[in-house]
Amino acid sequence: MVVLMQLAILLTLLWQTQGLADKKPDRVISISAERFAYNPSKITLKQGELVEFVLTSDDTDHGFQISEAGIDVAIPPIGRGEARVRFLAKDKGRVFFFCSRPCGAGHNLMRGEIVVK
Amino acid sequence: MRVILPLLRVASGRLILGVFLFCVDASAQLPVDQMKRLEELERKMKQLDPNFQPPPTFEDRMKALEAKLDQLLAEKMTPPPPPPAVVAQAPTPAPAAPPAATPGSALVSPQQSAGPVQSVVVSGDYKATTQEVQLPVSGYMDFHVNKERGDNWRPDFHRFVLLFGHSFSDRIKFWSEFELEHSLVEGGEETGEIALEQAYLDFLIRRPLNPRAGMVLMPVGIVNERHEPPSFNGVERPFVETVIIPTTWRELGFGLTGDIGRGFRYRSYMTSALNARFFNAEFGIADGKTSGFDANMRNPAFVGRLEYGGVRRLTLGTSFYSGKSGFDTPGVNPRVTIASFDGRYSWRQFDVRGLFANIWISDAAALNSTLQFQTGVNPNVASQLRGYYVEPAYHLLPRRMRHDIVAFARYENYNTQQVMPAGYQPLEQFRRWSWITGVTYKPHPDIAVKFDYGFNRNRSSVVQAIDSINLGLGWWF
Numbered sequence: 001m002v003v004l005m006q007l008a009i010l011l012t013l014l015w016q017t018q019g020l021a022d023k024k025p026d027r028v029i030s031i032s033a034e035r036f037a038y039n040p041s042k043i044t045l046k047q048g049e050l051v052e053f054v055l056t057s058d059d060t061d062h063g064f065q066i067s068e069a070g071i072d073v074a075i076p077p078i079g080r081g082e083a084r085v086r087f088l089a090k091d092k093g094r095v096f097f098f099c100s101r102p103c104g105a106g107h108n109l110m111r112g113e114i115v116v117k
Numbered sequence: 118m119r120v121i122l123p124l125l126r127v128a129s130g131r132l133i134l135g136v137f138l139f140c141v142d143a144s145a146q147l148p149v150d151q152m153k154r155l156e157e158l159e160r161k162m163k164q165l166d167p168n169f170q171p172p173p174t175f176e177d178r179m180k181a182l183e184a185k186l187d188q189l190l191a192e193k194m195t196p197p198p199p200p201p202a203v204v205a206q207a208p209t210p211a212p213a214a215p216p217a218a219t220p221g222s223a224l225v226s227p228q229q230s231a232g233p234v235q236s237v238v239v240s241g242d243y244k245a246t247t248q249e250v251q252l253p254v255s256g257y258m259d260f261h262v263n264k265e266r267g268d269n270w271r272p273d274f275h276r277f278v279l280l281f282g283h284s285f286s287d288r289i290k291f292w293s294e295f296e297l298e299h300s301l302v303e304g305g306e307e308t309g310e311i312a313l314e315q316a317y318l319d320f321l322i323r324r325p326l327n328p329r330a331g332m333v334l335m336p337v338g339i340v341n342e343r344h345e346p347p348s349f350n351g352v353e354r355p356f357v358e359t360v361i362i363p364t365t366w367r368e369l370g371f372g373l374t375g376d377i378g379r380g381f382r383y384r385s386y387m388t389s390a391l392n393a394r395f396f397n398a399e400f401g402i403a404d405g406k407t408s409g410f411d412a413n414m415r416n417p418a419f420v421g422r423l424e425y426g427g428v429r430r431l432t433l434g435t436s437f438y439s440g441k442s443g444f445d446t447p448g449v450n451p452r453v454t455i456a457s458f459d460g461r462y463s464w465r466q467f468d469v470r471g472l473f474a475n476i477w478i479s480d481a482a483a484l485n486s487t488l489q490f491q492t493g494v495n496p497n498v499a500s501q502l503r504g505y506y507v508e509p510a511y512h513l514l515p516r517r518m519r520h521d522i523v524a525f526a527r528y529e530n531y532n533t534q535q536v537m538p539a540g541y542q543p544l545e546q547f548r549r550w551s552w553i554t555g556v557t558y559k560p561h562p563d564i565a566v567k568f569d570y571g572f573n574r575n576r577s578s579v580v581q582a583i584d585s586i587n588l589g590l591g592w593w594f
Contacts, residue, residue: 032429035343039429041376045234054241058430058463059348060563060593067287069236077562079519084241093233102255102282104593105334105342108290108319109327109374109382116233 025052025086033062033075033099036106044115045089055083062110063100072100089116158182165189255280255594257345261352262588274300278314288321293332312408314365319374329386330371332409336384336422337436338362338472339459346591347565350510350525350557353587356549357531361474361504362457363403369412380427387417393442393451393484398497398544401533402453402476405442416441416450430463449487451480466516468523471507475535478502482538497544501536504529521559528552546580549573555587563593 026049032039033055045051055064055075064085065072073083098111155178162169162185169185171178259276277297284290293316299309317331334342340349340358344365349355358364370388377383389412395404407413418440425433436457443450457474478484481500489495510525530550534543555569567589573582 034430035345035348037382037426039380039426041380042378057562060345066234066236069234071236071239073239079517079521079562082241083239085236085239088235089233090235091233095233096287098287102280104280104345104348105292105294105315107282108292108321109376111321111324113324114234 023050025050027051028054030054030056031064031112032056032058033064033110034058035060035104036099036110038097038099038110038112041112042115043112044117045087047089047092047116049089050086051089052084052086055085060103061101062103064097065100066095066097066114068095074101087114089114092116155179155182162186255282257593258591259346260590263352263585264587265583265585267583290319290321292317292319314367323375325375325377327374328371329374329384331369332367333370333372333386333388335363335366335368335388335420335438336386337366337420337438337455338364338457338474339434339461339470340364341366345593346567346589347559347563347593350508350523350567351527351553351555351569351587352567352589355472355506355508355527355553356529356551357472357474357504357506360400360403360531360533360549361476361502362455362472363406366406367408368406368418369409369414370417380425381423382426383421383423385419385421387414387419388440389414390416390418390440390444391442391453392445393449393453393478394445394488394491396442396478396484396488396496396498398499398533398547401499401502402442402478405453413444415444418442418453431461433460434458443484446484446487446491449480449483451478451484453478466512468510468512468525469508470510471505473505474503476502482540485538485541497534497537497541499534499536499541499543500538502533503535504531506530519561521557521562523557523559524555525557526552526554544577546575546577546582548576549582550575551582565589565591567591 027045029040029043029051031043031053034057053064055073057075057077059078061077061080062075063072064075064083069087071085073085075083094113094115096111096113099107103110155175159169159171159178159182162182166185166189169181171181256279257276258274258278260273261275262270262272264270275298277300278294279296280292280294282290282292294314296312296314297309298312301308302311313332315332315334317329317333320328322328336342338358340354341362341364343349344354353359354364368386368388368390370386372384372386372388374384375382389407389409391402391405392407392413393405396402397404418438420436420438420440422434422436424435425431436455436459438455439452441450441452454477455474457472459470459472461470462468478498478500481498485495485498488498506527506529508525508527510523513522513524514520528550529552532548534545534547537543551574552572553569554572555567557568558566560566567587569587571585571587573584575582
């Protein structure tokens with residue numbers, strides 16, 4: 001019985017996330033990455049907003065990492081497609097995203113900020 | 118809840134797999150749909166771990182799946198240190214990808230998350246870093262074949278550069294660049310160069326204020342900080358950014374870097390000084406860079422750069438440098454001041470970039486006298502050096518194509534004898550200009566096959582500038 005309840009909880013959580021994945025995002029935000037900056041580098045969201053980031057590169061491949069959200073994806077180089085990451089702005093606060101793929105001399109400083117108001 | 122949820126996931130995962138195994142074992146024969154389900158599970162597991170290889174027999178396949186699932190869940194249960202405001206959330210793809218998913222789509226599993234954003238789904242042409250084979254280093258290579266009029270073709274593996282980085286944490290990061298030039302370094306011979314081009318620690322405190330210390334690249338001009346071969350046209354770097362502005366110019370120092378909002382960012386350092394002993398008429402101040410060897414900070418130099426990148430594909434920058442350079446020339450301590458402006462812009466298939474730089478050297482007459490007294494040769498150092506270039510380029514193929522062909526032409530004017538101190542005449546062969554025209558072909562965004570022809574001219578009626586033809590292959594990884 002306990003196991004069944006645990007399974008039900010797990011499936012409910014998965015179903016909720018699946019629901020968010022299927023839901024149309026409130027906003028689609030394009031972010032371009034180029035040695036050694038994101039554009040835009042500061043993104044302000046409203047609490048409760050479901051947003052989708054469309055990540056493209058204007059040169060080599062870059063990373064898009066938010067440690068706190070457990071996201072770390074590689075943005076393909078120019079002409080090789082795009083990565084899409086969907087977020088729910090669930091709480092007020094701020095979080096950094098940064099490049100996780102070594103891309104040159106300014107790699108360490110290649111980062112941006114998401115602010116949820 | 119934080120402790121229970123991962124346990125729930127393990128228990129539930131085992132339950133699902135157990136039920137599935139029971140159903141499979143209960144059947145003497147394997148129905149087609151169950152085989153399909155097994156193959157589907159294996160396919161999804163391969164999405165999680167491309168190295169996953171199912172064994173040949175059915176029992177072993179199930180065992181392998183179970184073991185892999187346990188391993189992945191165990192990895193996810195390892196708790197990362199929670200930041201103050203946000204709780205980590207691992208990107209575990211769910212058993213089923215969303216129906217509309219593009220290749221590589223993965224649902225992010227719900228876990229405890231007290232942070233401002235909760236990731237939901239990742240899709241598109243992305244690759245999770247856990248799915249990639251990555252080398253622990255990156256780098257770039259530059260292989261040239263050059264020919265000057267009247268000379269032979271000369272192959273040269275110009276640069277073999279490895280870059281190493283390390284993140285001690287999200288806020289303390291190390292970056293370095295180690296270079297071998299011209300293939301060979303041998304003691305006592307005139308050979309290539311092994312050099313530490315950069316090696317510094319970044320302390321990321323706040324977006325506008327981040328200390329940096331170590332061997333730093335001087336943030337002057339475009340190429341100093343962006344010199345990966347695929348990032349510029351032409352086999353060789355622009356003359357203005359080698360003769361007027363030294364590249365790759367690095368010094369020991371420390372300072373601040375940051376992003377001050379609205380697209381503006383800056384770098385500002387206090388560094389070791391240039392050495393005026395090596396200033397000369399042909400290369401101006403370029404030979405005076407210490408590159409960290411026998412450096413001196415008796416009179417530290419100050420360098421800063423302000424950059425605007427608030428509009429996509431537009432970068433505007435201005436750099437300033439000031440420092441006394443006479444630590445090795447007793448009796449004279451000339452101040453070198455540099456001001457430069459540069460910009461890059463891309464619009465559809467057009468690119469354009471340009472740079473202007475002016476350098477002032479104080480006490481140039483006294484410096485010439487001192488160096489002539491020391492060496493017996495008048496270096497004819499000028500009071501002012503000036504250079505500029507403009508480079509339009511056109512992408513012959515649309516940007517969405519996987520291959521890229523860029524045709525470009527660059528006009529450069531670089532004068533290391535712009536203004537002479539009283540009593541000194543300019544050497545006209547160092548009042549130079551060039552047209553560099555060529556093509557860059559990129560079979561991959563990180564690989565550049567280059568060809569160019571340089572029409573080089575100067576004002577001298579005695580010493581003629583020599584045209585050059587260059588082939589190059591450069592790559593970044």
